[in-house]
Amino acid sequence: MFLDLSAIYTTAVNERYINYPLHLIQGVKPLTTAEERKYEWIDVMGDYSLVPVPEEALRTTTAIFFVFTGVLACIAALWGGAVLGLQYTLRDMVVVAIVGCLIQGVIGFLTAYMGAASRLSTYANMSWPYGRYGAFLWGLALAGITCGIGWFAVETWLFGIMMHDLVPDNPLMSVGVASIWGGLLMMTTAAIGIKGIAFLSYLTVPFWIVLASISFASGIMVGGGWEKVLTAQPAQPAPFGVGVAQVVGLYIAGATITADISRFAKSRVGAGLAWFVQVMVVEVFFLVGAGILVLAMGGARITEALLAVGVGLGAYLLAVLGQWTTNDNNLYSGALNFTLISPVSRRALVIILGVLGTAVAAYVGFVAGASFDPFISFLTLLGSFVPAVAGTLIADFYIYRGLYKKIPVTERYKLRIGDRIPEINLTGWISTAIGGVLGTWVITAGIPSLNSLLISLIVYSILAIVFDKAGVHLTIGKYEVREYGLAPKWAVRRVSEARKR
Amino acid sequence: MESLKRYVNVYLIFSIITSLIGVVLGALLVNVDPYSAFPWLLATLLAFLTSLVGVIRLRGISEPYRYGVVSIQHIWWVASVGFAGVMFYPADYFRRVGGVESTIMSVISAIWLVWGLYLIYAVHKETKAPVAP
Numbered sequence: 001m002f003l004d005l006s007a008i009y010t011t012a013v014n015e016r017y018i019n020y021p022l023h024l025i026q027g028v029k030p031l032t033t034a035e036e037r038k039y040e041w042i043d044v045m046g047d048y049s050l051v052p053v054p055e056e057a058l059r060t061t062t063a064i065f066f067v068f069t070g071v072l073a074c075i076a077a078l079w080g081g082a083v084l085g086l087q088y089t090l091r092d093m094v095v096v097a098i099v100g101c102l103i104q105g106v107i108g109f110l111t112a113y114m115g116a117a118s119r120l121s122t123y124a125n126m127s128w129p130y131g132r133y134g135a136f137l138w139g140l141a142l143a144g145i146t147c148g149i150g151w152f153a154v155e156t157w158l159f160g161i162m163m164h165d166l167v168p169d170n171p172l173m174s175v176g177v178a179s180i181w182g183g184l185l186m187m188t189t190a191a192i193g194i195k196g197i198a199f200l201s202y203l204t205v206p207f208w209i210v211l212a213s214i215s216f217a218s219g220i221m222v223g224g225g226w227e228k229v230l231t232a233q234p235a236q237p238a239p240f241g242v243g244v245a246q247v248v249g250l251y252i253a254g255a256t257i258t259a260d261i262s263r264f265a266k267s268r269v270g271a272g273l274a275w276f277v278q279v280m281v282v283e284v285f286f287l288v289g290a291g292i293l294v295l296a297m298g299g300a301r302i303t304e305a306l307l308a309v310g311v312g313l314g315a316y317l318l319a320v321l322g323q324w325t326t327n328d329n330n331l332y333s334g335a336l337n338f339t340l341i342s343p344v345s346r347r348a349l350v351i352i353l354g355v356l357g358t359a360v361a362a363y364v365g366f367v368a369g370a371s372f373d374p375f376i377s378f379l380t381l382l383g384s385f386v387p388a389v390a391g392t393l394i395a396d397f398y399i400y401r402g403l404y405k406k407i408p409v410t411e412r413y414k415l416r417i418g419d420r421i422p423e424i425n426l427t428g429w430i431s432t433a434i435g436g437v438l439g440t441w442v443i444t445a446g447i448p449s450l451n452s453l454l455i456s457l458i459v460y461s462i463l464a465i466v467f468d469k470a471g472v473h474l475t476i477g478k479y480e481v482r483e484y485g486l487a488p489k490w491a492v493r494r495v496s497e498a499r500k501r
Numbered sequence: 502m503e504s505l506k507r508y509v510n511v512y513l514i515f516s517i518i519t520s521l522i523g524v525v526l527g528a529l530l531v532n533v534d535p536y537s538a539f540p541w542l543l544a545t546l547l548a549f550l551t552s553l554v555g556v557i558r559l560r561g562i563s564e565p566y567r568y569g570v571v572s573i574q575h576i577w578w579v580a581s582v583g584f585a586g587v588m589f590y591p592a593d594y595f596r597r598v599g600g601v602e603s604t605i606m607s608v609i610s611a612i613w614l615v616w617g618l619y620l621i622y623a624v625h626k627e628t629k630a631p632v633a634p
Contacts, residue, residue, distance in 0.1 A: 063634055195631070217540050218594055309594030311589050
């Protein structure tokens with residue numbers, strides 16, 4: 001009888017290969033890492049919409065920074081700065097921008113850290129404080145409508161206006177027509193997913209920062225110089241709190257849904273810092289720069305300033321790429337929300353929502369033309385209610401599960417096969433409703449969006465802790481987590497198709 | 502891999518030197534027209550700092566995939582600034598204060614962009630690092 005030494009040797013090598021991190025010793029990349037072996041999820045909706053992001057799909061802090069900044073780099077951010085320019089002197093404008101961005105920075109840091117810890121999207125994270133259907137319904141209000149179809153439509157419409165301003169006599173550049181081709185263009189990277197969005201952001205972000213700075217500098221020059229900016233008085237002076245509320249409202253939805261991108265981050269702190277730095281440095285730069293342009297020129301003529309100094313193609317690309325990097329994220333995020341109840345894939349949802357949003361933008365473009373009013377109204381709406389959702393999420397993750405339950409940070413929103421998540425968790429619903437209503441319509445002092453956030457945060461913390469101590473559960477139904485994450489039951493057929501693949 | 506590392510290094514060192522030239526040219530323009538000099542300096546300083554940090558970071562990396570990720574990130578910065586430079590340096594706004602200087606920077610920016618994009622592709626192909634890591 002012969003002893004098969006080769007088999008023993010092979011087995012021993014395999015054992016060693018699996019059990020020891022040889023790649024650390026020899027610099028060899030292992031066939032499978034421990035994390036990859038543990039990954040047990042089936043991604044039926046695409047781009048890890050409803051399952052945790054696996055190790056191999058994680059991205060660097062730089063990539064997360066670029067994607068976040070790509071979202072920020074849009075004409076709407078500059079128009080937000082322009083509103084400040086109408087209301088404040090240069091010094092006051094800088095203070096207002098820094099304070100508003102600091103609030104956004106802190107909120108976004110906390111939500112981005114949360115996403116990197118759970119590796120789940122905002123709507124998946126919301127399943128704990130709101131329940132799975134609650135996550136969909138509140139997410140629908142937060143991102144499905146506002147960021148998804150609504151914000152996508154607004155940005156597409158703004159794109160149409162920008163194109164029309166640049167080339168007023170070309171029929172292809174009328175507000176409605178430009179909205180159509182612009183909206184379809186923006187759908188492409190959103191349909192590809194995080195890879196497409198990150199690629200476009202890498203190409204665009206430094207380009208956009210440089211081009212925007214040229215616009216600011218040339219605008220000051222054309223408008224009469226720096227001396228005029230320093231002595232200029234605002235056309236419509238406003239109290240300090242109004243400006244801060246506007247700044248916070250401008251990007252509060254973005255600060256709330258950072259997890260949609262940060263779930264791909266390798267580092268939790270890195271994800272939070274990527275958000276914080278881009279807000280404190282890049283957003284302040286955009287807001288103040290656009291405000292200065294208003295003080296110098298009397299209006300936020302971003303692309304006109306570029307055209308005036310001969311940077312024609314740059315002006316077009318500034319408009320196109322700026323809107324594109326922002327709007328693909330809006331659509332991406334909106335579609336993520338709908339995956340919670342949809343039988344179709346994330347990519348199909350992007351296309352459906354993109355076509356709907358484009359149609360709305362084109363309709364507004366054809367009917368309303370180039371009116372500024374819908375944008376201002378939209379800002380006000382965003383600034384009023386969305387922060388309450390962020391307050392509830394932060395309270396649940398950091399206060400209830402963190403400080404009170406002492407659950408380790410990576411375990412707080414950890415999706416596990418076999419776990420049961422409530423279909424509806426009324427605690428989150430109540431706190432958000434109270435925070436939104438009181439912060440927006442009842443309490444008149446302070447900053448409405450911050451009031452909403454703090455009230456919902458406090459109410460949720462108190463309710464969750466009191467109910468827990470009393471043994472009361474304000475939940476309806478239970479959803480058992482399966483290998484396809486939080487995907488709806490009617491996605492089961494897609495699961496079997498995915499398995500075959 | 503070694504030849505790729507050499508190419509990446511050459512690219513980044515080229516952008517360090519050329520962006521430094523750009524910084525000097527921009528500094529000379531400050532007295533002529535500060536409004537033109539500001540974006541000029543911003544663009545060249547962005548390219549200079551990201552290339553410099555790139556060279557320093559890449560020195561200590563031997564693992565191919567990690568090398569690919571870090572190098573692609575830094576090449577993107579320079580390439581994207583080059584993309585902006587191709588758009589704005591030839592404009593009248595810059596030509597009126599420095600005709601020759603703006604032509605030099607236009608050419609340099611074009612090299613940053615085209616060479617950078619090619620290198621991103623080459624690094625991605627050899628190290629399997631994502632194009633947008």
